[in-house]
Amino acid sequence: MDSGDLKIFQAVAEEGSITKAANRLNYVQSNVTARIQQLEAELQTILFYRHSRGMILTPTGKTLLEYAVKIRHLLDEAHKAVHDSPIPKGSLSIGSLETTAAVRLPAILASYHKQYPEVELSLLTGPTEQLVEQVLRYELDGAFVSGPIEHPELQQERVFEEELVLVSEAAETDFETARRKSVLVFRKGCSYRGKLEEWLIAEGIFPVKSMEFGTLEAILGGIAAGLGVSLLPKSLINKLEVEGTVRSYPIPAVFGKATTVFVHRRDLLVTTAFQKFIEFLKHFG
Numbered sequence: 001m002d003s004g005d006l007k008i009f010q011a012v013a014e015e016g017s018i019t020k021a022a023n024r025l026n027y028v029q030s031n032v033t034a035r036i037q038q039l040e041a042e043l044q045t046i047l048f049y050r051h052s053r054g055m056i057l058t059p060t061g062k063t064l065l066e067y068a069v070k071i072r073h074l075l076d077e078a079h080k081a082v083h084d085s086p087i088p089k090g091s092l093s094i095g096s097l098e099t100t101a102a103v104r105l106p107a108i109l110a111s112y113h114k115q116y117p118e119v120e121l122s123l124l125t126g127p128t129e130q131l132v133e134q135v136l137r138y139e140l141d142g143a144f145v146s147g148p149i150e151h152p153e154l155q156q157e158r159v160f161e162e163e164l165v166l167v168s169e170a171a172e173t174d175f176e177t178a179r180r181k182s183v184l185v186f187r188k189g190c191s192y193r194g195k196l197e198e199w200l201i202a203e204g205i206f207p208v209k210s211m212e213f214g215t216l217e218a219i220l221g222g223i224a225a226g227l228g229v230s231l232l233p234k235s236l237i238n239k240l241e242v243e244g245t246v247r248s249y250p251i252p253a254v255f256g257k258a259t260t261v262f263v264h265r266r267d268l269l270v271t272t273a274f275q276k277f278i279e280f281l282k283h284f285g
Helices: 004-013 018-025 029-043 059-083 098-102 105-115 128-136 192-204 216-224 232-243 272-283
Strands: 048-051 054-057 090-096 119-126 141-148 154-169 183-185 209-212 230-233 246-250 258-266
Touching: 004 018, 004 029, 004 098, 054 059, 054 090, 090 098, 090 128, 090 272, 098 105, 098 119, 098 216, 098 232, 105 119, 105 128, 105 272, 128 154, 128 258, 141 154, 141 192, 154 192, 154 232, 154 272, 183 192, 183 216, 183 230, 183 246, 192 230, 192 232, 192 258, 209 246, 216 230, 216 232, 230 232, 232 246, 258 272
Parallel strands: 090 119, 090 141, 183 209
Antiparallel strands: 048 054, 141 258, 154 230, 154 246, 154 258
């Protein structure tokens, strides 16, 4: 068993499919199948349950996955430690809520890249739940998520405070009508979606009629077209409201306040690139 075997095993475990794992790794499907079979033979255990729709980890497979994630992280960390220098360089993978990426991060990332051009920055957007899991699995160095996040393996820093408002099409002038429309939301795991649904249920509006969208642009376009409403940061829609594209309404403070935190693992190797990024956050926060 070597790091290559663990890489293939982890890909199959996460994709739940030999075909999807092979596509992700750009490997021949038969090679992935053979490597998994060899790994099972070497460990003398069954790592996956096979069924018509894919593959599911067995209990021993779940145990191996925990070690595979840790081992691959340690190898990556060793590479970063050896190549770290006083001048920030190397890779830096950051995750973010879509709304934060749209409003808060452009100035930070542009300024950071201008000062440290040798750092290879990558930004992945998604809902809080997904981003936290990716940080825990060492897939991201850190992420901007809706807080607070209480987890023994994570450290968090408060960075932004957001006022959340109900956003509707500009032509809508009645708050009572607006809040009873279908809600346009990201997939499950989005903290703003959770707050919106909790508020509507507290107001006696149940069941909540929702439509899921994959991007912020799609949600904003749907709102402007009168398809429904959503709960979004005031800072995000200020310009659109001035332009007359959308309209916003305040909601009770218990649901209308959100704290954005930056989370990372406590055992993360703090490279020069990462340390400088944290310093930028303190300057822009």
